[in-house]
Structure formats: structure tokens, C-alpha cells
Amino acid sequence: MRHTIIAGNWKMNLDLEESIELAKSISKNIENKELNSNNVKVIVSPNLIALSSVVNELKNTEIQVSSQNIYHKESGAYTGEVSAKMVKSAGVNTVIIGHSERRAIFGDSDQEVKSKVNSAISNGMDIIFCIGETLEQRKSKKEFDIIKAQLEQGLLHLSTEQMKSIVIAYEPVWAIGTGETASDSQAQEMHKYIRTVIKDSYNEKTSENTHILYGGSVKPSNAKGLFACSDIDGALIGGASLKADVFCEIINIAL
Secondary structure, eight states: OOOEEEEEEOOSOOOHHHHHHHHHHHHHHTTTOOTGGGTEEEEEEOOGGGHHHHHHHTTTSSOEEEESOOBSSSSSSOTTOOBHHHHHHTTOOEEEESOHHHHHHSOOOHHHHHHHHHHHHHTTOEEEEEEOOOHHHHHTTOHHHHHHHHHHHHTTTSOTTGGGGEEEEEOOGGGTTTSOOOOHHHHHHHHHHHHHHHHHHSOHHHHHHOEEEEOSSOOHHHHHHHHTSTTOOEEEESGGGGSHHHHHHHHHHHO
16 A cells, blocks of 8 residues: 655755755654654655755654755766765665756756666665646647656666565646646546556556556645545655645544
8 A cells, every 4th residue: 555655845945054944844743643653654855955954854754855956976076966875874764866957957857867766776875756747738748748758768678576666756847836736636647547557568567566656736734635546655745845734634634
């Protein structure tokens, strides 16, 4: 049975002190919630400067910490980048790869995304693998083709065993940071399609065991409906994860 994952992507927000304080507030707000026994996993993803400090702050809790990105090389003359090995040395074992902002703003190609996936897998990391279509692509009725291509080019080369380390996050680009959200039926339709692609590429067991999250302006007002969908296993949350009370309200809905 798949558990529910609530992941907060803090993006390029909060300085070191603010990040520690947010982690502390989230931890305090969900203290004694017994996440694991309630089949809920909570992940937060602070900026790189705060990564090790947030790990330290949350070390005695059930909350996990993720990196927002890695570079695919282990080391070398790559100014400003960080490798999977470096992130792991900070006590982090999960990384977000392929986020739409990385693809659109920083030019992460499907090949680069694939290389990052390979690096994370070779370093024994878990991955939140992001895919999603733009508004133009959806209006052109190309959303399913886009999603399938992103899966095929970045992820589906992995073995069945390696797929156990993958969480997929479907994030309609047109809904990120816009206040717009896919309807429950739109989100469920795409999540079901993603699961079908995985089934066709591997087998039904792998498909049924793969966690697929929704990401796109998730908030308490729409979380309950989204979480009720049979193929939605939680959420990758941006803006709402920056406020402890709002983020924890979403966690409580999952519980």
C-alpha cells in the first residue's frame, strides 16, 4: 500500500535563521502526530545554505530533508554546483530533479535531467522526479505526449529495482505559483495516465507501488479533494510550505 507524501519545496526563500525557525515551527506543530504509523511521510527542501542546519534541527523527528537540486558530476571545475555526494555528506538522502523552474529558467534539458537521475541513483539517493506541461501545451492538447516524453527521456531507462527510489511529482506548469490549480478530475486523469505509462514500461506491481504527487498551488482549501483521488499520493508544495501553520494544516488533512 502506498503512503502519503507531503513535501515542501522552499525554493530560493528564507535565510539560514529563517529556515531553521520554519523547520522548528513545523516540527513543533506536528509533534506527536506519529506520521509513520499514520502512513504519512513529510519532507522539507530548504535552500543549499540551510540544508545541513535544517537536517540538524530535524534529526530527532520523523521529518525528512531533501535537496532542491544536484549537478550530475561528482566533482570538478563546476563553479556554483553541488554533487550528490556532497549533499549526502550533509545528511540528505533525497533530491528534487527536473522541477519546471530548473527546466525553464536554468535550461535543464531532458538529457541533463537524466544525467542527474543517474548520479542520484548511483549515490543511493531517493528522487522526487518532476514532470509537467505548460498552458500552451495543454491548450494544444499535447499534455499527454509531453508527460510521456519527459518520463521516457528522463526516467524510464531505470531498472525495476531502481524505480523503487523514485517518487514522481506531476506539476502542471500553468498552475505553479499562479493560484490556479488543476481540478481534481484533471489531476486524477493525469496521475492515472502516468501510472499507466509506468505499467506499460515495467509491470503492474511497479506501477501500483510508485508514488505520484501533485504539485501546483496546493493549499488547505483544495488538498482534501486532491488527496481523495485514487492515484494521487500527496503533494509537492511550494508557497504554502513557507508558512508552518498552512503547511501543517495540509499535513493534518493527509493524516
